[in-house]
Amino acid sequence: MNNTIAIRVYDFLKNYPPFTLVEKGRLMNVAEKIVIQYYEPQQYIFEQDSAISNYFYVVKEGAVQLLRNEEDQKILIDECDNGDVFGIRPLLAKRPYVVSAQAMEETLIYAIHTDDFQDIFKNNSEVAFYLASNFAAGVRNRFAENKKGKFYYGAEKEISSNYKLVEVQSIESSKTPVTCLPNTLIRDAAKIMSKNGVGSIIVVNEKFHPLGITTDRDFRQEVVAGSVSPTQPVSEIMSSPVITIPPDRTVAEVQIEMLQHRIHHLCITEDGTIHSKILGIISEHDLLVVQANNPAVLIREIKKGTSGATLRKIRDKAEILLQKYLEQEVSIKYISEIMSEINDALIIRAIQIAENDLEVAGYEKPSADFCWLALGSEGRKEQLLRTDQDNALVFENVAEEDYDEVKNYYLAMAENVTLIIHECGFEYCPADMMASNPQWCMSLEKWEQRFSKWMNQPGTKEVMMTTIFFDYRPIHGNFQLAEEMTQHIFEGINQQEIYLSHLANNALQNPPPLSFFRNFIVEKNGEHKDQFDLKARAMMPLADAARVLILNAKVGQINNTFERFEKLAELEEGNRELFEQAADAYEILMRFRATQGLKHNDSGRFVKPSELNKMQRLMLRNSFQPIHDLQSLLKVRFRLNLFG
Amino acid sequence: MFSFWKKKKEYPDFWKNYLAHFENKLPKKTPISELKFVVFDTETSGFDHKKDKLLTIGAVRVSNNKIDLADSFEVRVLQQDIYNTEAIPIHGIVPNKEKGIPKNDAIQQFINYIGADIIVGQNINFDIAMINHGLQPILNEKLKNKNIDTAQLAKRAEHLRSPQMMKPSEFTLDALCKRYNIPMHDRHNAAGDALLTAFLFLKLISQLKKRGVKNLGDLIK
Numbered sequence: 001m002n003n004t005i006a007i008r009v010y011d012f013l014k015n016y017p018p019f020t021l022v023e024k025g026r027l028m029n030v031a032e033k034i035v036i037q038y039y040e041p042q043q044y045i046f047e048q049d050s051a052i053s054n055y056f057y058v059v060k061e062g063a064v065q066l067l068r069n070e071e072d073q074k075i076l077i078d079e080c081d082n083g084d085v086f087g088i089r090p091l092l093a094k095r096p097y098v099v100s101a102q103a104m105e106e107t108l109i110y111a112i113h114t115d116d117f118q119d120i121f122k123n124n125s126e127v128a129f130y131l132a133s134n135f136a137a138g139v140r141n142r143f144a145e146n147k148k149g150k151f152y153y154g155a156e157k158e159i160s161s162n163y164k165l166v167e168v169q170s171i172e173s174s175k176t177p178v179t180c181l182p183n184t185l186i187r188d189a190a191k192i193m194s195k196n197g198v199g200s201i202i203v204v205n206e207k208f209h210p211l212g213i214t215t216d217r218d219f220r221q222e223v224v225a226g227s228v229s230p231t232q233p234v235s236e237i238m239s240s241p242v243i244t245i246p247p248d249r250t251v252a253e254v255q256i257e258m259l260q261h262r263i264h265h266l267c268i269t270e271d272g273t274i275h276s277k278i279l280g281i282i283s284e285h286d287l288l289v290v291q292a293n294n295p296a297v298l299i300r301e302i303k304k305g306t307s308g309a310t311l312r313k314i315r316d317k318a319e320i321l322l323q324k325y326l327e328q329e330v331s332i333k334y335i336s337e338i339m340s341e342i343n344d345a346l347i348i349r350a351i352q353i354a355e356n357d358l359e360v361a362g363y364e365k366p367s368a369d370f371c372w373l374a375l376g377s378e379g380r381k382e383q384l385l386r387t388d389q390d391n392a393l394v395f396e397n398v399a400e401e402d403y404d405e406v407k408n409y410y411l412a413m414a415e416n417v418t419l420i421i422h423e424c425g426f427e428y429c430p431a432d433m434m435a436s437n438p439q440w441c442m443s444l445e446k447w448e449q450r451f452s453k454w455m456n457q458p459g460t461k462e463v464m465m466t467t468i469f470f471d472y473r474p475i476h477g478n479f480q481l482a483e484e485m486t487q488h489i490f491e492g493i494n495q496q497e498i499y500l501s502h503l504a505n506n507a508l509q510n511p512p513p514l515s516f517f518r519n520f521i522v523e524k525n526g527e528h529k530d531q532f533d534l535k536a537r538a539m540m541p542l543a544d545a546a547r548v549l550i551l552n553a554k555v556g557q558i559n560n561t562f563e564r565f566e567k568l569a570e571l572e573e574g575n576r577e578l579f580e581q582a583a584d585a586y587e588i589l590m591r592f593r594a595t596q597g598l599k600h601n602d603s604g605r606f607v608k609p610s611e612l613n614k615m616q617r618l619m620l621r622n623s624f625q626p627i628h629d630l631q632s633l634l635k636v637r638f639r640l641n642l643f644g
Numbered sequence: 645m646f647s648f649w650k651k652k653k654e655y656p657d658f659w660k661n662y663l664a665h666f667e668n669k670l671p672k673k674t675p676i677s678e679l680k681f682v683v684f685d686t687e688t689s690g691f692d693h694k695k696d697k698l699l700t701i702g703a704v705r706v707s708n709n710k711i712d713l714a715d716s717f718e719v720r721v722l723q724q725d726i727y728n729t730e731a732i733p734i735h736g737i738v739p740n741k742e743k744g745i746p747k748n749d750a751i752q753q754f755i756n757y758i759g760a761d762i763i764v765g766q767n768i769n770f771d772i773a774m775i776n777h778g779l780q781p782i783l784n785e786k787l788k789n790k791n792i793d794t795a796q797l798a799k800r801a802e803h804l805r806s807p808q809m810m811k812p813s814e815f816t817l818d819a820l821c822k823r824y825n826i827p828m829h830d831r832h833n834a835a836g837d838a839l840l841t842a843f844l845f846l847k848l849i850s851q852l853k854k855r856g857v858k859n860l861g862d863l864i865k
Contacts (some may be wrong), residue, residue: 004702004835005716036711038846040853061827104823111710252843 006032006479009110015081017614018130021201024118030120035111036060038474039103044506046087048100055111058086062107063517066099076526078621079517080103082249083605083614088131090114091121095120133622177267177281180234182211187230190219200265203238208277210267212238228244229451239405246272247279254282275491293319302345306353311346315386315424318342321597322384335594336560340381347372347391348476354416358409366406368396372417372428375433379471380543380559385596387603389418389426390468393435394481397445407428411441433468455492457504467503471559486556493551500552504638507544508631510536512624516617519610532607534593538623542586546628552637562586577631585623592620608627645760658752659783665760666788676849679860680761681706681792683842684717684754685772687834688829697723698747701754701775704842711842717757718835720744720798751778760790762864766817766841768793790864794820794844801851810825820844 006369011029013019019027035055039045046053048069057064059080066077067084077099080086087101121128177198182188182203192202193216200215216235221368224235244267257266264284265470268274298318305311318339325335351372359365376390377383388557393414398406404511411488414435422428435441442450451469454462474482493499513521515530518529546564558564565583569576597604609617635641655663670679684703686709690696703717722744744750752814755776765771768791776786795815802810811818817840821828829836849857 004718004833005704005713005839008829009713010834032711032712036713038709038843038850040850061825107848108843229716 003028008036009034012083013058013110016058016085018085018127019218019505021124021126026120030112030116031485032524033113033116035113035485037111039107039109039111041105043103045101045103045109048098049096050606051096052090052094052389053087053111054090054114056091057086058099058110058112059084059086060108060110061529062109062298063104063108064109065102065104067102072316076514076522076524078515079522083520085131087164091117091131095221116638127416130618134616144263155182157605177202177206177278179216179278181205182238184234184235185231185235186214186219186223186237187564189234190230200283201234202267202278203234203240204278208276208365210233210242210244210269210278211241212240213265213267214238215265241274242267244269244274244281245274246270251435258284263522274393282358295342298342299345302342302349308350309419311349311420312424313515315342321512322594323598326598330590333562336381336384336590340378343378343383344374347374347421350417350420351413351476352415352426353420355418356415363409363412364641366395366398366402366409368402369411370395370397371477371479371481372377372435372475373472373482374475375468375472379468379473379559381473382543382561382590384590385597386425387427387605389421390433391418391435391475392433392440392472393442394447394479395441395443395476396487397443403443407438407441407443409489411438431458444484447485451485451489451492452581455496455499458499460506463502463506467544467547469545470551473559490554491555499639500548501638503544503548503551505640507541507548507634507642511631512537512541512627514624515621519608521609530609532609532620533605534589534596534607535605537605538620538627539586539589541592541627541631542582542589545627545634546582546586548638575633577628578633580625582630585626587625588619592616654783656783658756659785661746662755662759663788664854670860672690672859674860675858676701676853676860676863677708677862679707680759680766681845682717682758683764683838683845684758684790685765685773685834685837685841688774691770693770693777697721698745698750698774698778699723700834701750702833702838703757706764706839706842706845709846716835717754719748719750719753721747721750744830747778748782751775753784755779755787758787760789762792763787763789764794764841766794766837766844789832792845792864794841794848797845797848797852801848801855810855817841817844824848 001207006028008011008641013027013031014024017032022030033488037045037057040318045057045064047069059082061082062087063081066080066086067074068077069075078086079622087097089097091096148619162611176190178190178198178200179202182205184192184203189201193199200213202210203212203214204210212235214237218239219239223230226237242260242265243257244262247268247270249268254266257265266282267274267278267281268282269278295318298314298321301314302311302429304313311611322335322339325338355365362535371394373379373392374390377387377390378390391414393410395406395410418428418434418436428434433440454466458466466489469485472482511524514524515522517528520530521532522528543561546568549568550558550564553568555564555567558567562583565579565586569579569583572579593604595604596607607620612620659733668767675737682703682705687700687702688697688698691803698721701717704711704713720743743782745753751842761774761846770790772787774785779787794817798815798820799810817837818828819843821840824844826847828838828840849863852863
């Protein structure tokens with residue numbers, strides 16, 4: 001018997017996870033035994049509390065809603081469309097269904113007998129993890145804790161030193177070497193070099209084994225000085241023997257060779273000795289090019305930058321570095337550490353340039369110190385892409401009569417700094433939350449007064465303002481000023497318990513959506529929307545929740561959202577799992593946003609569901625669950641039901 | 645009396661087994677969900693059932709809105725002109741499934757498969773004629789199954805359409821699949837077409853249900 005139909009079923013399944021992860025022969029075996037089921041609109045595939053079947057399901061065509069009955073209400077859990085897997089409970093547990101599945105329209109379903117899939121499920125951990133994640137999304141359970149969401153990106157690579165990435169990188173095959181025979185006249189060798197636009201020529205024998213090297217420096221020193229004539233053979237002036245290395249040496253090894261021999265060129269030969277054919281040549285310059293994207297090198301370059309334009313070029317290189325890190329699945333913690341360091345260096349350099357410019361323009365630097373503060377995502381060390389700049393400036397308290405003069409100086413400086421940062425590609429803050437705004441450039445005393453006022457009468461706007469200041473980070477200047485500000489804020493919180501409730505309430509403003517369906521986002525009320533605001537609907541709620549919980553735990557010093565969650569997991573054993581999930585979710589969202597942003601060359605903030613594959617949809621949907629759970633936790637902890 | 649005696653005497657086993665399926669007649673009140681249907685299609689070398697050759701038979705069984713692929717049917721008929729008759733092994737052994745099995749075996753396997761189920765197909769009369777013609781060299785009998793033509797069923801479901809919309813070109817498998825949102829691919833493969841026809845059949849049954857077609861009697865008049 002042939003199996004035309006099974007092949008068709010296979011052709012369909014193979015496009016959708018987890019079947020994408022199943023080997024062809026095994027998937028064919030599954031396809032041959034599938035039961036195709038037809039459902040009319042409103043018909044149930046299975047019902048909550050009924051005994052499980054022996055099958056799990058894939059939507060072939062149509063749409064299915066998963067619903068849960070809670071206190072006479074039907075709560076929408078998820079909507080499934082073509083290729084979505086549902087009803088996998090029989091694979092995992094023997095207990096009755098906890099949700100109902102109802103066809104929303106005419107629907108064809110592929111039912112797979114659990115016996116036909118047990119083998120794959122047990123032996124293919126990726127398949128098991130995908131299905132378990134899918135399952136967990138509906139029932140608030142975490143599965144395979146040790147995997148920590150790594151499944152989506154493969155194993156994360158930890159990198160301990162700034163140089164490692166570049167160091168282990170192989171030298172890419174360098175350009176074809178320019179060669180000549182030993183009896184070539186110096187004059188002709190020089191012509192060959194200039195024709196090929198190179199600074200050195202390798203002298204080889206008939207078998208292309210390297211004998212020596214001559215560089216333009218040798219010409220300058222020997223020929224131009226007159227010690228040899230251009231009509232003598234090149235062998236007269238070549239350096240010999242050459243230092244050779246085999247192919248596939250890393251940058252670090254090459255660098256060491258050059259340092260040891262105090263030379264600027266290395267020859268790559270077939271077997272690494274001078275007795276084999278030459279393959280390529282590496283110059284010190286090639287090494288520099290390879291290393292140009294090394295973060296330490298970038299930071300060094302930033303420190304030497306003299307204008308917004310040059311700084312921008314360096315920041316562009318950092319973006320290439322970011323891309324590489326994302327591609328290589330470097331841990332997001334390392335990536336954000338590096339990117340923050342680069343951003344910080346850039347801000348510091350901008351401040352130095354601005355100070356210098358003011359001096360040139362005849363401004364006198366006040367004796368009162370200042371501290372430059374990074375706010376928002378840069379304050380949290382989460383700014384991977386060049387989004388908005390948010391910053392503020394605090395300066396030492398000064399006598400009333402000197403106040404305006406000092407303030408004007410710092411405003412002028414901030415004006416300059418924000419301009420340079422803008423030139424580097426960071427947009428101005430649309431809400432004008434920048435040190436160049438008189439409202440955001442004040443003395444310590446004035447800042448403290450402002451905080452007290454915000455905390456004593458917290459309206460929505462004030463709460464939003466204060467949240468910014470729990471994520472600030474001193475970047476440059478006198479850090480003692482920032483320290484004192486922090487102290488003041490924490491004292492304020494201790495006196496105003498209700499204030500944290502306001503913050504918690506603020507963290508509930510944006511509940512996450514439910515899921516994805518076809519080309520839409522599914523809201524909790526079943527509404528469909530075609531665009532998703534990753535920042536407002538998923539990242540901000542997590543950052544807000546982390547902030548209020550860490551303040552409630554009276555832990556300062558930690559600004560980073562996933563580090564806050566990790567700390568909370570440590571502090572609260574009872575909610576450890578939730579906080580770990582939240583930390584994972586935030587990492588996944590950060591990575592996802594950066595990847596999207598680089599791909600579309602924008603902030604990565606808005607996501608179109610139509611551009612997501614099933615895997616990305618599942619990944620995002622799973623990150624919504626901890627947000628939902630965290631918001632429930634905040635409601636209970638801060639008694640927000642009683643809260644106006 | 646004479647014909648009865650003849651049957652008992654001369655029928656081969658497969659036909660006796662086939663007839664046995666028809667001993668218990670299904671009541672007309674049997675709900676559709678309890679009926680078994682075999683949706684099938686044949687692939688032939690042309691449209692003359694007497695002259696043209698049967699190439700493949702494909703079928704799926706539909707019961708209670710489900711199609712179990714493990715219980716589907718697909719055979720390729722061995723073509724005499726490309727095969728040395730002396731090399732044909734004894735009944736039922738397939739020498740090469742790419743080349744197919746002898747026609748008599750294909751027909752017998754198909755008859756074993758369908759039993760007394762209601763046979764369904766697009767323009768089913770042609771496919772039935774093809775099978776009956778293939779049956780002739782084995783014995784002088786014809787298929788006894790109840791049958792449903794999906795083209796006719798669609799006309800029943802759409803009787804409110806204007807007469808000019810009822811022309812035959814509107815009721816080809818292609819036109820119907822389009823109208824009922826059934827994605828098509830690699831048409832004109834017997835098993836593939838049988839599956840498409842089965843999807844069409846399921847959708848038509850669902851339509852007719854709303855109009856009171858609920859049991860065997862309603863379905864086959």
